[in-house]
Amino acid sequence: MPIDFKKKKAFFNDVVGVEEAEGLLQWISDNPGAKVDLKACSHLHSANLQVLMACKPSISAWPQDEGLRVWLENSFIDK
Secondary structure, eight states: OOOOSSSSEEEEEEEOOOGGHHHHHHHHHHHOOOEEEEEEEEEEEEHHHHHHHHOOOOEEESSHHHHHHHHHHTTTOOO
């Protein structure tokens, strides 16, 4: 399962495709203050990035993959 939803944290695993974006948006909406753990994520479809950027959940762990981590961290910097 690309995203494992728990009560207050979503764990992203491996490749998280476009199919998960709607469920992610719903889960974040239903769980204010929720956190996202991207540690095991190896690829994130831009639709999910848009959900994360719009909803601004707390990121509890960035991806282990350095390229993906840098890309995501830079996407979350307020400009």
